Amino acid sequence: MSVIKVENLRYRYPRQTELALDGISFTVEPGEFVGIVGPNKAGKSTLCQALVGLVPHFYKGAIGGRVEVAGLDVHATPVAEVSRKAGIVFQSPFTQMSGAKFSVYEEVAFGLERAGIPREEMLRRIEWTLRLLGLWELRDRNPFALSGGQMQRLAIASVLVMQPEVLILDEPTSQLDPAGTSEVFAAVTDLCRQGMTVVMAEHKVDRIAARPTRCWCWTGARCWPGARPAWCSAGRGSRSAAWPSPP
Amino acid sequence: MQNTLYVPGDSCVHRLDPVSKILLTVVGLVLTFVLPGHLLPALLLAAMLVLLGTAGVLRRVWAVFAGVALIAITFFVVQGLVYAGNATPALTLGPLTFYREGLLLGLRLTFRLYNILASTLILILTTRPSDLVESLVRRGLPSRFGYVIIAVLQIIPIMVEAAGRITDAQRSRGMETEGSLWVRMRAFIPLMGPLVTSSLIATEERALALEVRGFASNRKPTFLNDETIPSYAWPVRIAALAVLLLGIAGRVMLS
Numbered sequence: 001m002s003v004i005k006v007e008n009l010r011y012r013y014p015r016q017t018e019l020a021l022d023g024i025s026f027t028v029e030p031g032e033f034v035g036i037v038g039p040n041k042a043g044k045s046t047l048c049q050a051l052v053g054l055v056p057h058f059y060k061g062a063i064g065g066r067v068e069v070a071g072l073d074v075h076a077t078p079v080a081e082v083s084r085k086a087g088i089v090f091q092s093p094f095t096q097m098s099g100a101k102f103s104v105y106e107e108v109a110f111g112l113e114r115a116g117i118p119r120e121e122m123l124r125r126i127e128w129t130l131r132l133l134g135l136w137e138l139r140d141r142n143p144f145a146l147s148g149g150q151m152q153r154l155a156i157a158s159v160l161v162m163q164p165e166v167l168i169l170d171e172p173t174s175q176l177d178p179a180g181t182s183e184v185f186a187a188v189t190d191l192c193r194q195g196m197t198v199v200m201a202e203h204k205v206d207r208i209a210a211r212p213t214r215c216w217c218w219t220g221a222r223c224w225p226g227a228r229p230a231w232c233s234a235g236r237g238s239r240s241a242a243w244p245s246p247p
Numbered sequence: 248m249q250n251t252l253y254v255p256g257d258s259c260v261h262r263l264d265p266v267s268k269i270l271l272t273v274v275g276l277v278l279t280f281v282l283p284g285h286l287l288p289a290l291l292l293a294a295m296l297v298l299l300g301t302a303g304v305l306r307r308v309w310a311v312f313a314g315v316a317l318i319a320i321t322f323f324v325v326q327g328l329v330y331a332g333n334a335t336p337a338l339t340l341g342p343l344t345f346y347r348e349g350l351l352l353g354l355r356l357t358f359r360l361y362n363i364l365a366s367t368l369i370l371i372l373t374t375r376p377s378d379l380v381e382s383l384v385r386r387g388l389p390s391r392f393g394y395v396i397i398a399v400l401q402i403i404p405i406m407v408e409a410a411g412r413i414t415d416a417q418r419s420r421g422m423e424t425e426g427s428l429w430v431r432m433r434a435f436i437p438l439m440g441p442l443v444t445s446s447l448i449a450t451e452e453r454a455l456a457l458e459v460r461g462f463a464s465n466r467k468p469t470f471l472n473d474e475t476i477p478s479y480a481w482p483v484r485i486a487a488l489a490v491l492l493l494g495i496a497g498r499v500m501l502s
Contacts, residue, residue, distance in 0.1 A: 080464035095452035111460035
């Protein structure tokens with residue numbers, strides 16, 4: 001049974017005339033890794049945000065079609081509830097820190113506290129998550145004192161600790177140096193091995209293509225699975241390669 | 248990144264729960280304005296300093312006290328010279344004559360200033376901000392307010408850092424940002440645009456991140472840390488209230 005079902009998704013931001021997403025349909029199976037590549041403004045981030053309900057609950061705007069994640073009708077469910085099933089990690093690790101916690105350990109607990117998770121369960125989940133992402137040794141550090149890669153791993157940990165069924169990553173390495181990028185991809189690889197369903201929008205096509213994956217290319221609000229470029233499906237990606245034109 | 252005045256420690260004052268320390272602070276602040284004369288305010292200040300000394304934070308206290316010394320000196324100078332009730336000359340320095348009544352008023356105001364500071368520092372220097380806010384949220388403070396209070400402590404230094412980055416970028420493009428006061432003021436205006444814009448963008452991104460971490464959840468929150476209230480908290484609270492009542496009663500009887 002598909003963990004993500006998107007049917008004819010159409011979305012337009014408030015005060016905009018053009019559609020940001022235009023007739024998107026796809027399904028994702030449990031444990032699958034899906035890479036989404038495409039140029040800027042293609043709608044990758046909008047799609048990621050639609051999968052957790054930020055579109056339209058946070059941004060408003062006009063939406064049509066249906067998005068179902070882990071059995072929840074995302075359009076009809078508050079973001080706080082969807083976040084227990086599907087977590088999203090954004091581009092900037094810096095702005096994903098709550099700003100209200102003074103250690104890595106406490107930062108990971110932030111969402112659990114808001115979700116009303118009992119303390120014993122909280123402690124168990126935090127330790128598991130921090131160890132999984134290699135942050136256990138850094139647990140007493142101030143989140144803002146971490147490197148970019150460490151901070152992004154902390155952002156992933158903060159989402160993962162909610163034990164979502166789906167992890168959505170929206171260009172999580174766009175602001176990281178090569179070392180930070182490698183840290184994040186290594187963490188994602190580990191998560192995939194554990195059976196986590198991952199949807200990842202990313203510009204670093206070579207990294208995406210280097211793993212068993214389904215990869216979709218996007219241009220101008222539409223998904224073009226038929227336009228999958230050779231360098232993407234063959235795992236010989238290069239960021240300098242030209243983006244494909246719609247057929 | 249140390250963004251607060253909190254001084255880590257394990258003294259009995261540190262271990263006292265935030266609510267008891269808030270009570271101590273409130274009692275100190277009320278007594279500051281209730282206690283008459285000079286002796287009682289001096290005793291109050293001494294008691295506060297004993298507590299701060301027990302907490303091992305006196306070095307930080309002296310630094311704060313020294314920082315406001317100019318205000319205290321101003322009290323003496325202004326009141327000693329121009330207080331309306333001045334009648335008895337006490338000291339003459341060249342053409343200036345200081346009067347006893349004004350100097351005593353200056354002393355009273357100085358005690359108030361330092362008692363306010365000491366009362367507040369007991370709470371600020373010995374309580375982790377997150378513990379303080381968490382304690383209030385447990386007692387019904389809406390967690391959104393709690394978040395705002397605590398986030399401000401972290402966000403301000405981050406904004407200062409961002410301002411530094413923007414200034415560096417502007418400097419690298421030839422803008423003068425250092426020199427006379429006029430040059431610095433001129434450099435301040437072009438700084439504000441990018442700083443405010445980037446802060447607004449960061450705020451929206453942070454709002455998104457909080458949203459997907461269940462910040463708007465209607466569930467009853469739980470807490471990572473257990474609240475520990477030491478056995479001496481209640482005696483401290485009762486003693487503080489008793490002193491407060493005595494102070495108010497004494498003031499009423501004297502007036």
